[in-house]
Amino acid sequence: MESIAVSRRGLSRARRWVIKIGSALLTNNGRGVNDEAISAWVTQMAGLRKGGVEVVLVSSGAVAAGMDRLGWRRRPESIHQLQAAAAVGQSHLVQVYEQAFGRFDIRSAQILLDHDDLSNRTRYLNARSTLRTLLSLGAVPIVNENDTVVTDEIRFGDNDTLAALVANLVEADALLILTDADGLFTEDPRDNPDAELIGEASALDARLLDMAGGSRSGLGRGGMTTKVRAAQLAARSGASTVIVGGAAEAVIERVCAGHSLGTLLLPEADPLAARKRWLAGQLQVRGSLVVDGGAEVALTEGGGSLLAVGVTAVEGRFRRGDLVSCRNSVGCEIARGLANYDSSDSGRILGQSSERFVDLLGYRDDDELIHRDNLILL
Ligand SMILES: Nc1ncnc2c1ncn2[C@@H]1O[C@H](COP(=O)(O)OP(=O)(O)O)[C@@H](O)[C@H]1O
Numbered sequence: 001m002e003s004i005a006v007s008r009r010g011l012s013r014a015r016r017w018v019i020k021i022g023s024a025l026l027t028n029n030g031r032g033v034n035d036e037a038i039s040a041w042v043t044q045m046a047g048l049r050k051g052g053v054e055v056v057l058v059s060s061g062a063v064a065a066g067m068d069r070l071g072w073r074r075r076p077e078s079i080h081q082l083q084a085a086a087a088v089g090q091s092h093l094v095q096v097y098e099q100a101f102g103r104f105d106i107r108s109a110q111i112l113l114d115h116d117d118l119s120n121r122t123r124y125l126n127a128r129s130t131l132r133t134l135l136s137l138g139a140v141p142i143v144n145e146n147d148t149v150v151t152d153e154i155r156f157g158d159n160d161t162l163a164a165l166v167a168n169l170v171e172a173d174a175l176l177i178l179t180d181a182d183g184l185f186t187e188d189p190r191d192n193p194d195a196e197l198i199g200e201a202s203a204l205d206a207r208l209l210d211m212a213g214g215s216r217s218g219l220g221r222g223g224m225t226t227k228v229r230a231a232q233l234a235a236r237s238g239a240s241t242v243i244v245g246g247a248a249e250a251v252i253e254r255v256c257a258g259h260s261l262g263t264l265l266l267p268e269a270d271p272l273a274a275r276k277r278w279l280a281g282q283l284q285v286r287g288s289l290v291v292d293g294g295a296e297v298a299l300t301e302g303g304g305s306l307l308a309v310g311v312t313a314v315e316g317r318f319r320r321g322d323l324v325s326c327r328n329s330v331g332c333e334i335a336r337g338l339a340n341y342d343s344s345d346s347g348r349i350l351g352q353s354s355e356r357f358v359d360l361l362g363y364r365d366d367d368e369l370i371h372r373d374n375l376i377l378l
């Protein structure tokens, strides 16, 4: 039991969440989207945002909202009708969120993604930069699949997969999947009312996929199978996943505070190591920082962050958040990491202590040029 408490407590330290709200939950008994429930979730997300926690929302519901507006009772089979319903519904869905976040003076932003956006390197990096910029502006991105331009073969179909890929994209600490079941049960509780809730497991535990079944709601898509797979994908970049019943009182607040609700699916033992491996494999090196002897020791032996004071030269052109290589005075690459300042600002602060950043740049975002959590030693 102790380990549950410890890992749940870890969730209360997560600074960046991806929160996915599924179709089965969002729909008002099949009649459009549930505005009242959306308002309650947004109130909780606004609370997180005000507390300095970054939130990316992945929301389904476009097809359900569109069906309602078009007067359709049953989810259509044809892909073109689904696309039409999604187009009609998406604008309404975003409008409901915009209004709800507006009550808290929080900007929201619509992001529609398809498979190609996340498999094409340039588009992937563009999506990543836009999402990160929105977060740094304090906005809440609202992501959905770009249903208009996708066909059956390349659709995500379910938004669980999309949410996990977004968690990878923004390197979220945790993914919260709100659905109409209380979590992952040993069997679908609709089939067996005696099925038991799994409180916590490793996302990579092969038995989970045997327990997970498909969707029955008529509006939801992937069921628990895609949720377990999403947890496995999210774990690749070190994120934990919680699958939980979204109708529970103050559910987002309680899960994010570390309360034991729903099912927690954990990445491997050291999420930071997973995340660093993910970073190393995903991004292109955009430039280099040459470090002095003191900084080399601090990085390689002390496990420290890279400070501007230990940097002697900046090479290449890179933006904040890009992957850069750290080389020592004889040109050996010793580490790679995500730069907190772009190449031009890095050039202005090199050799300087962070107290001077405001004088030199007119602002100070971070004290470190590369934080140790974003640094991979080679
Ligand atoms: N082992 C399981 N535990 C809980 N729910 C399950 C399980 N297997 C299948 N399900 C089904 O998964 C459904 C949730 O998935 P889905 O309908 O796709 O929702 P969403 O639209 O929120 O993604 C539940 O309503 C439940 O019937």
Ligand SMILES: N[C@@H](CCC(=O)OP(=O)(O)O)C(=O)O
Residues within 6 Å of the ligand: 021, 022, 023, 024, 059, 060, 061, 062, 063, 064, 086, 144, 145, 147, 157, 158, 159, 160, 219, 220, 221, 222, 223
């Ligand atoms: N893009 C679709 C979502 C697809 C879907 O229903 O996914 P899910 O919520 O995972 O069951 C929509 O907005 O209706």
